[in-house]
Amino acid sequence: MEGISNEACSLAGHWGLGKLIAFYDDNHISIDGDTEIAFTENVDTRFEGLGWHVIWVKNGNTGYDEIRAAIKEAKSVKDKPTLIKVTTTIGYGSPNKANSYSVHGSALGAKEVDATRKNLGWPFEPFHVPEDVKKYWHWSRHVPDGAALEAEWNAKFAEYEKKYKEEAAEFKSISSGELPAGWEKALPTYTPESPADATRNLSQQCLNALAKVLPGFLGGSADLASSNMTLLKMYGDFQKATPEERNLRFGVREHGMGAICNGIALHSPGIIPYCATFFVFTDYMRAAMRISALCEAGVIYVMTHDSIGLGEDGPTHQPIEHLASFRAMPNILMLRPADGNETAGSYKVAVDNRKRPSVLALSRQKLPNLPGTSIEGVEKGGYTISDNSSGNKPDVIVIGTGSELEIAAKAADELRKEGKAVRVVSFVCWELFEEQSDAYKESVLPAAVSARVSIEAGSTFGWAKIVGSGGKSIGIDKFGASAPAGKIYKEYGITAEAVIAAAKSLC
């Protein structure tokens, strides 16, 4: 019933995943009762429409031969995934609760367990596996079978390794997750003289640089590749006939995309998947992103068009609360780089974090490369990019992220002209900053300096912790609007003038 299953199954059909065999437990019971009350579609027909081979096992309770035959048939179909619809009775064997929703979410209870044992003719104690059963499965069959299969595989791989040294090393790297030494040197660096560019474009430079040095680096977009700038130029499309390619075409299926990337990430530690859409559309795949965080799957979420700065598409496309909503989520890194070096730094962090997903919020609009930004700075989460104070006692600290770091820097320049001692802090990743030592945190945000101003083109929710009770946060606590980026920034008060006025009111 869940939409995500249709997204994923549509792609499985498109890709012709012949090795995929899905069992559908067709027991006609859901938590609220018979599925008849909410689900009367013809599942077979739907899956045929999705390009699947469909088999129906009518007696899933005791039809072992039917099930074996279905699996055999499914394996023989090489060009399509197979759905084996297995009609069963939920709670089969329970004399009083079988075929009812009461066995879906609750335990049978001791009395009904007893009755079920009697009904099924199972005389043994709970958790007892009779010796002859155990012996057959454990010693007579699966242990020797498994050992033989492993030996066969090892011999095959040893032979392969002799013939194809380079490919075997690559395979080992992907299987073990040990990344090639010095991979991070492939990341581009920038100077203030480098041309201004959108961080989505700088992101593409990083993606392409990483794909050259990381054999398991691959990904794609939910039908926004040309907007998210996620194509790997040296590779073609991953398709049914070209599974060796690395550009995944997910279609307009964000939730399925996130879930598929979780599967890819968890398959082998050296496979590093990225996926992309507009930042606001994380709402469509938030459940999959939370699973990344919970399962420690290091998926890289490339989220472009990260603020009202995207312009004309208007409020349906403009993220407001999204930075806050991921900062609140456990075990996920929310990164919002300001320029080229910070984008490279964000990818350094994202690739390094194999047990934690990363979300990169990237701009559609051009941004200058700022003096003071660095990959090392990003790794600390928050750091000073410029400062004309001494003794760790600036008059005011101006804090920005992403596209607003430029505005913070401009405001600081003006304030300095008026004689103020101003520190500018890039707060690119709150989670990483939180992990730094107290001494480091104090060196960036000294407790004694309560005059702090933050600016970010998004919800101010959460910023009070950073700027403190004595500080001010400039942001957007309402929905966006449709207008060119420059105009809407002015209209919404995301300006250097606003920072200057706030700073002056505090120092």
Add this chain to the structure above:
Amino acid sequence: MEGISNEACSLAGHWGLGKLIAFYDDNHISIDGDTEIAFTENVDTRFEGLGWHVIWVKNGNTGYDEIRAAIKEAKSVKDKPTLIKVTTTIGYGSPNKANSYSVHGSALGAKEVDATRKNLGWPFEPFHVPEDVKKYWHWSRHVPDGAALEAEWNAKFAEYEKKYKEEAAEFKSISSGELPAGWEKALPTYTPESPADATRNLSQQCLNALAKVLPGFLGGSADLASSNMTLLKMYGDFQKATPEERNLRFGVREHGMGAICNGIALHSPGIIPYCATFFVFTDYMRAAMRISALCEAGVIYVMTHDSIGLGEDGPTHQPIEHLASFRAMPNILMLRPADGNETAGSYKVAVDNRKRPSVLALSRQKLPNLPGTSIEGVEKGGYTISDNSSGNKPDVIVIGTGSELEIAAKAADELRKEGKAVRVVSFVCWELFEEQSDAYKESVLPAAVSARVSIEAGSTFGWAKIVGSGGKSIGIDKFGASAPAGKIYKEYGITAEAVIAAAKSLC
């Protein structure tokens, strides 16, 4: 491609919505190019599986008679929704850009617009509608047609009103959104002597009370009715054969459910839809909830199992960051009632707010009815439920929400025994508190009192704004775990002892 469309279309088929006619613009182009790269399913077969009638118009560019015939056929099918698949050429008429993705997201440009006009033989100025066309559509046809239809309808309704006075008044109430006077008196009230109960059960008392007095009140759950406690006991199920009933059975389709409720809410101002699932599964329908907020649709989201207090289901089912994530979203009320009176107050607020959705976070576990809680208090968002200080100068303010208000109250009792002047504040709805006058806010959270402790079984993200730089927040900034509610609360430090220790460290 989006999963939500399959969810909604599966329900439309199940409900047999014969009046629904959907046009599918089958132009084979998406933003990334030909749909061939990601979407090769057989849409006709899929929709037939979903229980739809499917018609294919092969020439959607100029086949006007074909389209007319398809509409006629669709109207004649009364027991199923109809999909009219219309094969078209995107950008039809543009000599250089037709049938390419470049006409999907970008303007044609002046030159290509000119070429298209010439190609289609349209000699008029931009935005000019020739007089004969205008005359035919405006005066000769649609204005008199519409006037006749309106007159006919008005006459029919006048007749109906004479015969069925009560039903006509109900219809008017639903159409106008004018709720029956005194509806809020139907809400139950409680005293500290009322038995302890889970707020999900108290919620069901409110839902049933409201359905009796509000003719347009209806809703349901995504296959969790017996857990969310959302059944209206005096009504049956809304089904194909029983459209007069009010219990909607959404199946496991959260995203579709939210979107359907948006449609219901926007249909008539007096129809008030609610929908329900576990709070953590808002992740599945967040995009629909944001649309509620953006479209000013007053949907009521009944979200039970609102913390680690749900117990054994474990971290996949335990919301952590969800309260914060909705507090950050514009134009949505995040309510977390602590007991019976606050649950009733939350429904008062939710029904009153017809231009703003409400999310009610409700407990699975039993909670006592606390002295001092009230419907009026909830309407202010934050309010004092007990206080032994004088002159608006407590030694410490303890702030809680929902199931943790009880813990805050217990801690206060202990602290008072030790001679402290303690105020306990229920912070049931941040958005409503924010809208109160400065004087009111100062009366609840005086600026001079920096000793503040908050407790909430969820992310502490955002609480710094409420407790200030001098305060402390007790919460959960990691994922949950599987254990009985009492045990996991202790393990995670969500206890009166923790509140007492934090309070003592501050005053």
